[in-house]
Structure formats: structure tokens, C-alpha cells
Amino acid sequence: MPAEQYGDLLQQIDMTSLPAHIAVIMDGNGRWAAARGLPRSAGHKAGAEAMRAVTEICRELGIQTLTVYAFSTENWKRSADEVGFLMKLFVEYLSKEVDLMNEQDIRLGFLGKREGLPAHVLTAFDRALDSTANNKSMQLNLAINYGGRDELTRAVRSIAAQVQAGAIQTAQIDTNLLAANLDTAGQPDPDLLIRPSGELRISNFLLWQLAYSEFWYSDKLWPDFGKRDLLTAVIDFQHRSRRFGGA
Numbered sequence: 001m002p003a004e005q006y007g008d009l010l011q012q013i014d015m016t017s018l019p020a021h022i023a024v025i026m027d028g029n030g031r032w033a034a035a036r037g038l039p040r041s042a043g044h045k046a047g048a049e050a051m052r053a054v055t056e057i058c059r060e061l062g063i064q065t066l067t068v069y070a071f072s073t074e075n076w077k078r079s080a081d082e083v084g085f086l087m088k089l090f091v092e093y094l095s096k097e098v099d100l101m102n103e104q105d106i107r108l109g110f111l112g113k114r115e116g117l118p119a120h121v122l123t124a125f126d127r128a129l130d131s132t133a134n135n136k137s138m139q140l141n142l143a144i145n146y147g148g149r150d151e152l153t154r155a156v157r158s159i160a161a162q163v164q165a166g167a168i169q170t171a172q173i174d175t176n177l178l179a180a181n182l183d184t185a186g187q188p189d190p191d192l193l194i195r196p197s198g199e200l201r202i203s204n205f206l207l208w209q210l211a212y213s214e215f216w217y218s219d220k221l222w223p224d225f226g227k228r229d230l231l232t233a234v235i236d237f238q239h240r241s242r243r244f245g246g247a
């Protein structure tokens with residue numbers, strides 16, 4: 001396949017007002033595969049390729065943080081076959097992609113609940129986290145076994161434990177403290193949320209962090225999503241008027 005051309009779109013982007021954080025719900029792999037008479041696993045494999053392209057273009061643009069939703073706390077409802085394939089794909093991706101991340105100075109982050117993930121996935125994750133920990137050009141958060149409600153519940157539990165231990169007073173609990181106890185602690189909230197595949201819902205993604213994000217939807221299925229789509233989303237984002245509740 002010839003490399004995707006996108007110089008024309010790149011020219012339309014105002015490099016002084018890029019979104020600091022882009023979040024993506026990588027959806028539509030199953031439908032992409034079904035449309036081709038392929039098993040869902042083929043869709044997930046193709047989805048991993050799309051993720052590589054989108055990571056590359058975000059890095060090239062100079063996006064500070066990219067977060068991709070790869071597996072939700074609800075996705076365990078799928079068949080054992082599909083879940084098993086996805087776990088294998090994560091391990092494969094994490095071990096294969098580390099060199100590329102280091103080459104591109106990308107630091108990996110993990111969003112989600114460790115509990116419930118197979119040991120071999122956690123080991124691969126920890127290795128990649130460790131190996132990329134000192135990279136500085138871009139933060140790539142992989143949300144696996146992630147749910148916004150679960151994340152908020154874990155944060156509340158952690159704050160309650162700090163109160164119980166006498167480390168903080170109840171009166172000190174504010175929005176900053178809550179944000180500091182989320183998996184995204186210290187990171188900017190997403191400016192732009194992208195959801196492909198025509199679905200118009202959040203599906204339990206970053207419930208706290210998306211409070212003022214701009215939403216951008218596309219009917220394209222995730223494996224068909226390319227660098228041009230990402231750039232188009234950024235251009236549209238730059239034409240939005242964000243008021244944050246102001247007049």
C-alpha cells in the first residue's frame with residue numbers, strides 16, 4: 001500500500017494551538033472484519049495497525065499526550081476466544097512496539113485496573129513502562145481493563161484510605177485532589193475526543209477528564225482510520241469555540 005499523503009492537511013493546521021491531549025475510542029474492529037467475511041480477530045489486528053499510524057502522526061505533529069481506549073472493564077463480556085486473542089495482541093504489541101517507542105522518544109502510560117488482567121499482560125506492560133519511562137517527546141496512554149466508573153471508584157477508595165490514616169482531612173478533598181488520584185494524575189485533560197464507527201456515546205471512557213473535551217465523531221471504522229482522519233479532526237477542533245462555561 002502506498003504511504004498516505006497528508007501534507008495538504010498538515011499545512012492547514014495552526015501549530016500554535018494544538019490540542020495538548022487527544023483521546024481516541026478505537027471502535028469498529030469487529031464490523032470492519034464482518035464486512036470482509038473475516039473473524040473479529042482480523043479486525044483487531046488491523047486496528048492495531050491504525051493505532052500505529054495515529055501514534056506516528058500525533059508524534060509528528062507534536063501532540064503532548066495521546067490516550068487510546070483498547071479494552072474496557074465491560075469488554076470481558078465478550079467470548080473467551082475474543083478476549084484471549086486481544087490479550088495476546090496486547091502482549092505482542094507491547095513487546096514489539098517498545099523499540100519504536102524508544103526511537104521516537106515516546107513514554108508509555110497505563111490507564112486501568114491491574115486486577116483481573118492476566119499476569120503475562122501485566123509483565124509485558126511493566127517491562128514497556130519501565131523501558132520507556134525516561135522518554136519525553138510524547139505520552140502514549142494505553143487504556144486496558146479501563147472503565148471511568150472503576151477509575152473514580154479506585155480514586156475515592158484511595159482518598160478514603162488517606163483520610164482514615166490521618167494523612168489528609170475530609171475538608172481537603174477538592175477537585176484537584178480527586179484528579180491527582182486518577183490514573184491520569186499530572187496529565188492535562190483531553191482537549192479532543194475522537195470516536196470512529198458511528199457510535200455516539202462515551203462507553204465509560206474518561207468520565208471525569210472529558211468534562212470539557214470537544215467531541216469528534218466519524219462513521220469510518222477504526223481499521224480504516226488513518227493519518228488524514230486524525231489531521232481532519234485536529235483541523236475541525238481548531239475551528240471550535242471553547243467557552244468552558246464562560247460567556
Ligand code: IPE
Pocket residue numbers: 026027028029030031032070071072075086197
Ligand atoms: C473495538 O472494536 C475494539 C474493542 C472494543 C476491543 P469492536 O470490537 O468493539 O468492534 P465493533 O464495535 O464490534 O465493530
Ligand code: IPE
Pocket residue numbers: 025026027028069070071072075199201203
Ligand atoms: C468501547 O467500545 C471500548 C473500546 C473501544 C475499548 P465498545 O465496542 O466496547 O463500546 P459499546 O459496547 O459499543 O458501547
Ligand code: MG
Pocket residue numbers: 027028029
Ligand atoms: Mg465496539
